[in-house]
Structure formats: C-alpha cells, structure tokens
Amino acid sequence: MGSPVTFPQILNGKTKSLETLETHWVHQHTVQQDEELKSKESPCYMLTVRIIRLRNLPREDYFSETDCYVTLWLPTASCEKVRTKTVPNCKDPVWNEIFYFRIQSQVKNVLELTVWDEDVIRDDDYRVILFDIAKVPLGESIFMKFELNPEKHEELEVEFTLESICGPPEKITTNGTIVCRALRCLEVQADRRKRKKRIHSKQQDVQCTLKGSFEKTQNISLGCASSLHFTDSSLFHYAKFKQAELDVLLPRKRSLPTFCACMSCGANVHRIRNLTLPLNLFPIDQDVIKEDKEFNLFFRAKECTSGLDVRLGFDLCTEEQEFLQKRKRVAAATFKRVLQFKEDLQDDEVPVVAIMTTGGGIRALTALYAHLLTIQRLDILDCVSYFTGLSGTTWTMSHLYDDPNWSHNDLEEPLIDVQRHVKKNKFLASFAPERLKYYVKELCQRQKEGHNISFTDLWGLIIEAMLRDGENWNKLTDQQQALTHGQNPLPIYLCLNVKEKLSNVGFREWLEFTPYEVGFQKYGAYIRAEHFGSEFFMGHLMRKIPESRICFLEGIWSSVFSVNLMDAWFVCVSSEDFWQMWTRDRIIDIDDSLRYPPSNKLRTRMQYPLDSLANVFQDVIMWRPAVSVVPNFLRGCPMHDEYLQSEFSMWKDCDLDSFPNHLTGAEDFLYLVDNAFAFDSSYPPLLRPERKVDLIIHLNYSSGSQIKPLKKASEYFSEQGIPFPQIIPSEDDLKECYLVGDQEGPETPIVLLFPLVNDTFREYKAPGVKRSPEEMKDGEVDLISTFGPYNINALRYSEEDFDKLVKMSQYNIQNNKDMIIKALCLAVERKKQHKNN
Numbered sequence: 001m002g003s004p005v006t007f008p009q010i011l012n013g014k015t016k017s018l019e020t021l022e023t024h025w026v027h028q029h030t031v032q033q034d035e036e037l038k039s040k041e042s043p044c045y046m047l048t049v050r051i052i053r054l055r056n057l058p059r060e061d062y063f064s065e066t067d068c069y070v071t072l073w074l075p076t077a078s079c080e081k082v083r084t085k086t087v088p089n090c091k092d093p094v095w096n097e098i099f100y101f102r103i104q105s106q107v108k109n110v111l112e113l114t115v116w117d118e119d120v121i122r123d124d125d126y127r128v129i130l131f132d133i134a135k136v137p138l139g140e141s142i143f144m145k146f147e148l149n150p151e152k153h154e155e156l157e158v159e160f161t162l163e164s165i166c167g168p169p170e171k172i173t174t175n176g177t178i179v180c181r182a183l184r185c186l187e188v189q190a191d192r193r194k195r196k197k198r199i200h201s202k203q204q205d206v207q208c209t210l211k212g213s214f215e216k217t218q219n220i221s222l223g224c225a226s227s228l229h230f231t232d233s234s235l236f237h238y239a240k241f242k243q244a245e246l247d248v249l250l251p252r253k254r255s256l257p258t259f260c261a262c263m264s265c266g267a268n269v270h271r272i273r274n275l276t277l278p279l280n281l282f283p284i285d286q287d288v289i290k291e292d293k294e295f296n297l298f299f300r301a302k303e304c305t306s307g308l309d310v311r312l313g314f315d316l317c318t319e320e321q322e323f324l325q326k327r328k329r330v331a332a333a334t335f336k337r338v339l340q341f342k343e344d345l346q347d348d349e350v351p352v353v354a355i356m357t358t359g360g361g362i363r364a365l366t367a368l369y370a371h372l373l374t375i376q377r378l379d380i381l382d383c384v385s386y387f388t389g390l391s392g393t394t395w396t397m398s399h400l401y402d403d404p405n406w407s408h409n410d411l412e413e414p415l416i417d418v419q420r421h422v423k424k425n426k427f428l429a430s431f432a433p434e435r436l437k438y439y440v441k442e443l444c445q446r447q448k449e450g451h452n453i454s455f456t457d458l459w460g461l462i463i464e465a466m467l468r469d470g471e472n473w474n475k476l477t478d479q480q481q482a483l484t485h486g487q488n489p490l491p492i493y494l495c496l497n498v499k500e501k502l503s504n505v506g507f508r509e510w511l512e513f514t515p516y517e518v519g520f521q522k523y524g525a526y527i528r529a530e531h532f533g534s535e536f537f538m539g540h541l542m543r544k545i546p547e548s549r550i551c552f553l554e555g556i557w558s559s560v561f562s563v564n565l566m567d568a569w570f571v572c573v574s575s576e577d578f579w580q581m582w583t584r585d586r587i588i589d590i591d592d593s594l595r596y597p598p599s600n601k602l603r604t605r606m607q608y609p610l611d612s613l614a615n616v617f618q619d620v621i622m623w624r625p626a627v628s629v630v631p632n633f634l635r636g637c638p639m640h641d642e643y644l645q646s647e648f649s650m651w652k653d654c655d656l657d658s659f660p661n662h663l664t665g666a667e668d669f670l671y672l673v674d675n676a677f678a679f680d681s682s683y684p685p686l687l688r689p690e691r692k693v694d695l696i697i698h699l700n701y702s703s704g705s706q707i708k709p710l711k712k713a714s715e716y717f718s719e720q721g722i723p724f725p726q727i728i729p730s731e732d733d734l735k736e737c738y739l740v741g742d743q744e745g746p747e748t749p750i751v752l753l754f755p756l757v758n759d760t761f762r763e764y765k766a767p768g769v770k771r772s773p774e775e776m777k778d779g780e781v782d783l784i785s786t787f788g789p790y791n792i793n794a795l796r797y798s799e800e801d802f803d804k805l806v807k808m809s810q811y812n813i814q815n816n817k818d819m820i821i822k823a824l825c826l827a828v829e830r831k832k833q834h835k836n837n
Contacts, residue, residue: 039171040172040173040174041168041170041171041172042104042105042106042170042172043105043165043169043170044103044105044167044170045105045162045164045165046100046162047074047101047103047161048098048160048161048162048163049072049101049111049159050097050099050158050159050160050161051097051099051113051156051158052095052157053092053093053094053095053096053157054092054115054157055092055155056091056152056153056154057090057154058154064089065091066090066091066126067086067089067090067117068090068116068117069083069085069086070083070114071113071116072099073112073661074103074110074111075638076103076107076108076242077243078212078243079212079244080211082099083116085097102165102242104181104638106174106640107179107181107638107639108134108643108660109132110130110659110661111131112130112131113156114128115129115148115156127606127607128607128609129146129148129156129605129607130602130604130661131144131158131604132602132603134600134602136160136161138162138163138164140161141159141160143158144157144158144160146590146604170182170240173312173539174640175313175314176524177522177525177640177643177646177647178312178524178525178640178665179638179640180308180538180539181240181242182239182304183237183539184238184239184240184279184302184304185236185237185238185302186210186237186246186282186300186302187233187234187235187298187299187300187301188233188235188236188246188297188298188299189297190206190220191296204222205219205220205221205222206219206220206248206251206295207219207220207249208220208236208248208249209247210236210246210279211244211247213236214237214537214542215235215236220234222294222295237304238279239538239636240303243280244278245276246277246279247275247276248274248277248290249274249275250275275290277290277299282300282301284303285300285303286301287299288300308539309540309541310525310526310527310540310633310634311525311526311527312524313524313526314524314688314690315690317526319480319516319517320516323486323490324385324490325486326485326486327486327489328347328350330382331350331351331382332344332350334380334382334383335351335828338379338821339828345828348835349832349835350828350831351694351827351830352385352386352691353386353693353694353695353696353824354385354489354695354697355375355386355387355489355696355697355699356682356698357388357389357390357393357682358676358680358682358698358699358700358709359676359680359701359702360391360393360756360792361392361792362392362795362796363790363794364391364392364393364396365392365395365418365422366418366422367701367805367809368389368393368396368699368701369396369411369806370805370806370809371754371810372396372411373415374810374813378814378817378820380824385490386492386693387488387491388493388494388683389492390494390558390674390676391674391676393701394557395467397493398474398553399414399468401479401482401488401515402472402474404482404484404487405482405488406488407487407489415806418467419802419806421467421468422802423796423798425796426466426795429465430462438461439458442461443461449546450543450546451533452630452669454627456556456559456628457552459558459626460556461551463551463558464551466795468551474549475547476530476532476547476548476550476553478550479515492513492514492682493513493557494557494682494684494685495511495513495559495672495674496510496672496674496677496678496679497510497670497671498672498673499656499671500671502656504673504678505654505678506654507656508654508679509651510675511670511672513529513532513553516529517529518531518633521684522648522652523648524646524648525633525634525637531544532547532548532630533548533630536631536634537635538635538636538637539637555628559627559674586608587607589604589605590603600645602644602658602660627671627673628672628673629670629672630669630670631670632668632669632670634667635668636665638666643660650720653716653719653720679712679713679716680702680708680712681698681702681709681710681713683724687717687722687724693749695752695823695826695827696749696750697754697823698751698753698754699754700756705731706755706756706757707729707730711728723745724741725744725748725751727740727743727744728740735755735759736754736755736759736760737753737754737815737816737819738752739752739753739822740753742823746833752820752823756809757783758781758783759812761807761811762776762779762780764779765778765807767814767815778804778807781805781808789801790805
C-alpha cells in the first residue's frame with residue numbers, strides 16, 4: 001500500500017467547477033469490479049451540453065419580463081441538478097453556459113431541461129423538456145431548437161456533443177432491461193487530536209452527505225476534546241462512474257464576545273465549515289487524510305467485488321425449474337390414470353395446468369376450499385402445476401401450504417376448520433383487549449427489526465386473528481417444504497406496485513411472490529423470498545431484515561384499504577376520461593429537427609406541469625388511506641438503453657413506461673396494494689412465456705359480473721400482444737362452466753371458466769339428482785344482492801349460508817367433470833401436436 005494522501009487546505013472552500021473536475025474523470029484509471037454473474041464491459045462517454053439562449057419567452061410577471069434560468073437533470077449521471085445563471089427581466093435570455101456529464105453508454109440517459117421563472121417566494125417551473133441522449137451521435141455535435149410554443153416562435157437553443165473517454169470501460173451486468181452498474185464503497189473515519197487545554201467536553205459530530213449513495217447522510221462523532229478518540233468507520237456505497245461529491249460539515253468552536261448575562265450563551269458558538277470532496281479524486285485502497293487543528297478525517301475508497309443479490313433474467317429460477325421436472329412426473333401419472341391412457345406420457349407431452357383465482361374476501365376463501373376439495377376428490381388436483389391467487393384467495397392458499405402435503409391429505413378437515421372461523425364473531429376475535437396488546441407488541445417488534453410499519457401490518461394481524469386460532473409463525477419460505485418432491489402445485493401470490501400520487505391506471509406493475517422468489521416479470525428482476533423487505537442498492541443486498549411472517553404478507557396481498565379516489569372512480573365508471581383531464585401532467589411530443597431511427601430512441605417530449613390548484617386537487621384524489629411501503633430492491637438500477645426492445649415491452653402498459661427517469665429503479669420504496677383494484681384476476685404470472693401454461697382453470701369469486709374478469713384479461717393481453725382467448729362468452733344466461741380458447745391458435749392457452757353462479761343447483765342437489773319440494777329452499781343461494789349474505793364486506797357467515805355456498809361450489813365442479821376431462825384431453829393433444837411439429 002502506498003503512503004497516505006493528504007488533501008491540501010484549499011479544499012476547505014467550495015469545490016472546483018464542474019469543467020475543471022471533468023479532466024479527472026477523463027484520465028482516471030481504476031480497478032474494475034469483478035462480477036460473479038455474467039457481465040460485460042461497456043464504455044462511458046462524455047456529454048457536453050451548452051445552453052445557448054431562449055427566444056420570445058412570454059411574460060410571467062405582471063410588472064416585468066420573466067427572470068429566467070434553466071436547470072439540467074440527468075439522474076443517470078448525477079443526482080444533483082445543475083442550473084444556469086438567472087437572466088433578469090428579459091424575454092430573450094442568453095446564457096451560453098456549458099455543462100458536462102459522464103454517461104454510461106448502455107444506460108437510457110434522458111436529460112430533463114426545465115425552464116424556470118425566478119420569484120421571491122417560489123420559483124415557477126414553466127416547461128420541462130425530456131431529451132433522449134441516444135439521439136446524439138458519438139463524436140459529433142448537434143444543434144437543437146426545442147419549440148416551447150410554435151405559434152409564438154418560442155424556442156430554446158441547445159447544443160449537444162458526445163465524445164469518448166480515455167480509460168477503461170465500466171463493467172456492468174444487464175438483462176437488456178435494467179442495468180446494475182459498478183459499485184464502490186467509501187470508508188470514512190475520524191479521530192480527535194489531544195489538546196493541552198480542555199475547553200469544552202460537549203460531543204460534536206461531522207456530518208457527511210453523499211447524494212445518490214445508499215446511506216445518503218451519516219453523522220460521525222468526534223468524541224471529547226480532551227482525549228484521543230477514533231470513531232467507528234462509516235461507509236458510503238455509490239455508483240463508481242457517476243459524478244458524485246462528498247459534502248462534509250465540520251463544526252468548529254470559537255469563543256466570541258457575548259452580550260448576554262447568561263454565562264452559558266455565546267461562550268461557545270458553533271461555526272460550520274463546508275468541505276466538498278469530488279469522489280473521483282480518491283485513489284483505490286489508499287488512505288486519504290484531511291488534517292484539521294482539532295481532528296483528522298480518514299477516507300478510503302474500495303471496490304465492491306461481491307456478486308449481485310438481485311437475479312437478472314427472464315428465465316425461471318433454478319428451484320422452480322427443478323420443481324417443474326418433479327411435478328411433471330406426478331402430473332404424468334395422474335393424466336394417465338384420469339384420462340385412462342395405455343402408455344405413459346413423455347415429459348414434453350405433459351401439459352402445464354394452472355388454477356387461477358380472483359379476489360372476493362370471505363366468499364373467495366370459502367368457495368375456494370370447496371372447489372379444491374371437489375377437484376381433489378375427482379383425482380384431478382395432481383394434474384395442476386401452478387396455483388395463483390390474490391386478495392381473499394391468498395388467505396386460503398397460505399393456510400393450505402402450512403401443511404407440506406396438503407393436496408394429498410383430505411381437504412375436508414381444513415374446510416371444517418375454516419367453517420369455525422367464518423362463523424365466529426370477528427369483532428370479539430380481533431379487538432379483544434388481549435389481542436390489542438398483542439398487536440402493539442408485534443408491531444413494536446416489527447419496527448425494531450427494521451420494517452416500515454403501515455396500516456397493512458395491522459390488517460395482517462387482524463386477518464390472523466379472524467382466521468387463525470393463534471399466532472402463525474410460518475413464513476413464505478417455509479412453503480418450500482410443500483414443493484420438495486413436487487407433491488403440490490407451486491403457489492404464486494400477486495399484488496401491484498403503484499406510485500404514491502398516481503392512479504393505477506397511470507402506473508402499475510405486477511409483483512409476484514413464490515416460496516422461492518419475489519420479483520417483477522416486467523423487469524426480469526427477482527430476489528430471494530427471504531430477502532423481501534430487506535434493503536438493496538444497485539443490485540446488492542445492503543441491510544438484511546428478518547423475513548416477515550405470512551400474516552404480514554397477507555396484509556399486503558389483500559389490502560382492501562389501499563384504493564384512492566381515482567381508483568374507485570375508475571372501478572365504478574371504467575373510464576379514463578377523468579384521469580386524462582384532471583390527474584396528470586399534459587405531455588406533448590416535440591418534432592425533432594433531425595430524423596433518427598425510432599428503434600431504441602424516445603421521442604423528445606415537453607411537459608406542462610400542473611398549476612398549484614391542480615396539484616392540491618391531485619394530492620386529494622390520489623391519496624391512499626393505506627399502502628404497504630417496502631424498500632425497493634431495484635433501487636439505483638437504471639434502465640438499459642434498449643429496454644423498450646427487450647421483454648419489458650411485453651408488460652409495457654402505463655404512461656411512465658416511456659419515462660425511464662421515473663420508473664421503479666429511481667424509487668427508494670415500493671408502494672404495494674391489492675391487485676384486485678386494477679385487474680381482478682391473477683393471470684399475469686401464468687402468461688409469462690417461460691412458464692408455458694397450457695390450460696388455466698379460472699375459479700371466479702369476484703363481485704358483480706362473473707364474465708368481466710375474463711373479458712378484462714382478454715382485452716389487456718390482446719393490447720399487450722400476449723396470446724390469450726379472444727372469444728369470450730356473453731353475460732346472458734350465465735352457465736356453470738365455459739371452455740374458451742380451444743378453437744383459437746395453438747399458442748393460445750385453454751381457459752376453463754367457473755363463474756360463481758347458482759344455475760342448475762337450484763333444482764339439483766347432486767348431478768342428475770333432483771330436489772324434492774321440501775329441499776328446494778336449500779337451492780336458494782343469493783350471490784347477487786349488494787347486501788346479501790355473501791357480499792364482499794361480509795366477514796361472518798351463518799352456518800346455513802356457509803353450507804349453501806360450499807355445497808353449491810362443490811356441485812358446480814362435480815356437474816362439469818366431463819368438461820374438465822375434455823379440457824385436459826385437449827391440452828394433452830395440443831402438447832403432442834406441438835411435439836410432432
């Protein structure tokens with residue numbers, strides 16, 4: 001190791017200009033990170049932006065012209081916004097200022113230029129221009145005129161130059177959608193020098209801030225002035241090749257004259273000094289010392305060479321692939337037995353069958369138990385490889401998987417058990433004094449562990465009280481035991497990731513949970529299930545937090561309180577007009593003066609920010625009473641330059657998908673809500689091409705229309721270009737079972753829909769067995785009435801209502817056994833045809 005480097009005293013002042021510092025980035029040679037996963041070397045470029053002038057700026061003030069300045073924000077290069085000087089009282093301001101940005105060539109770099117009017121109270125943002133740097137050819141300069149108002153010839157003139165940088169390329173890891181960049185760590189330590197004369201013993205802190213790092217701000221204690229004291233090391237993790245500076249606040253005591261009679265005032269007044277250190281100046285694995293009269297600061301930059309903790313890839317994880325191989329053997333034997341085949345099915349002849357459920361509270365919980373029991377008795381359950389759920393059906397699923405062999409044990413017993421819980425008084429069970437004390441204890445413990453506490457955590461504990469006899473200490477990863485030998489279907493739980501102040505129409509992303517992984521199929525990014533809730537940065541696990549109990553996950557999956565007024569409006573009227581008019585910024589495309597291939601380049605856009613009144617209105621209608629706030633495991637991961645041409649495009653369905661600066665990687669937290677408010681079915685995980693699902697048994701428990709969830713899914717997947725049945729049955733004369741997709745293309749999965757409907761059950765108590773006049777009352781099951789016994793808000797059923805719902809659900813499956821067998825045969829035939837072709 002070389003000798004320590006000492007910073008010169010000139011750094012006590014403000015940092016050098018960006019232009020001066022840029023030469024260090026150009027000529028710096030550093031040791032590259034050695035990723036364990038597949039990685040590639042990618043060069044960085046130097047982007048030069050010259051803000052020239054703005055013509056014909058309209059007057060924003062009553063008594064003078066606009067006091068204009070421009071800010072530049074390129075978050076993929078630096079977390080800080082830079083700005084031009086303010087040109088006062090001028091309609092044609094001229095700046096001719098130059099700014100430099102070091103950019104990664106394989107990251108989608110979108111520069112945001114904002115025109116501001118400087119005011120005494122609050123500066124007003126006038127226009128925001130979003131420009132894709134991919135439009136700037138390497139080694140060339142281009143001149144752009146951004147038309148802010150074509151009618152008034154209002155134009156912003158900007159020049160862009162993109163150049164190569166001398167030095168080694170950056171080693172990145174990417175799946176073509178998101179990018180994990182090279183990570184570096186800065187270690188900071190301080191010591192107090194021993195002084196001959198003791199002045200004061202009050203403890204002081206040095207405050208270090210590194211914007212864009214995982215830690216952001218940390219305080220380093222200097223200890224007492226009378227003794228030598230070495231502090232513990234403080235670490236900052238940051239992107240190795242991003243422009244970053246460490247801001248240090250150094251307190252210093254100085255005796256000043258006092259005019260106060262109080263002896264405690266004025267004698268020791270703190271004067272804060274700023275120290276700004278560009279991180280590119282730090283050598284690797286070498287101590288850097290900043291000397292001061294009272295203390296020394298020690299800095300050491302280190303490479304982070306550990307592998308990623310986020311799995312990047314659209315393939316299934318190894319554990320799921322191994323499970324499917326085991327499950328195929330179980331399913332092959334069952335297919336042969338049920339369909340009475342003479343020969344065994346080969347692995348590539350075994351269809352992948354899934355059970356897909358919708359939400360519906362206690363109604364879904366109860367009916368799903370009855371459906372599964374009947375499917376089990378028909379000896380069909382072992383044909384199923386996947387089992388997806390959301391909202392109320394996740395209560396059934398999580399309870400079933402407490403038993404590692406549940407699908408091979410008689411489901412009559414758990415059905416009897418759930419009947420006991422459905423019948424009990426939920427208020428007494430959930431809000432008894434001892435339960436309230438338990439809630440407080442558990443929430444305090446959860447907070448001590450490092451979790452962010454929200455109302456959904458309390459809701460999860462209430463669910464536990466309503467549906468369990470006591471504390472359930474099982475976790476999601478414990479369900480792996482139920483998959484060890486392929487003995488049960490693989491469960492997949494689903495919820496939505498949303499934005500704080502957006503409707504789910506404007507932004508929504510499916511987040512799936514399995515006992516193995518939690519992740520976004522949209523980004524092809526997954527973490528281990530036990531790491532959900534822990535803190536990540538740039539693909540690395542930074543802070544491990546104990547895995548949540550399953551009840552807290554149930555609170556997330558079935559958070560009926562997470563709807564905002566905008567979501568409720570959309571659910572009621574199914575119209576986006578209100579959203580388009582009132583709740584989002586106005587954005588228009590700007591025609592570029594240069595024409596470029598549109599393959600991997602975003603159109604230049606201009607955004608008209610909302611005014612103050614609209615902002616207040618948006619805050620009100622977008623407020624969510626309860627939302628689960630969980631650390632974002634994609635934090636710090638930018639989008640790939642060609643992410644719109646990757647598998648991401650399959651799930652691109654909201655406004656922000658074309659605004660990479662505002663996608664999930666830019667957020668510190670995920671905001672998770674019940675999936676039912678946007679898409680009342682759990683289809684998305686099953687439509688991942690990697691899972692190759694052939695037959696989906698759709699068990700519907702939603703309120704209102706029993707065809708609507710299938711219809712909405714059909715419309716959604718059609719827009720996404722994902723194969724799915726397009727011929728949907730009508731609402732008229734609703735039946736117990738529908739077979740759809742069998743007459744469409746071979747790539748279209750077959751769907752067997754079971755609406756929750758009371759059809760022939762009114763007259764038949766069993767298939768082919770009519771009711772006597774005395775038994776006709778048993779066939780009266782009111783599933784339609786808003787205030788009926790099975791409405792979505794009902795948490796307690798009478799014994800009679802419970803029995804009716806169970807018997808009707810069992811009957812609907814039994815009465816359509818032939819339709820199920822037909823669907824299974826079709827799935828096998830398709831598999832064989834595909835094999836032969």
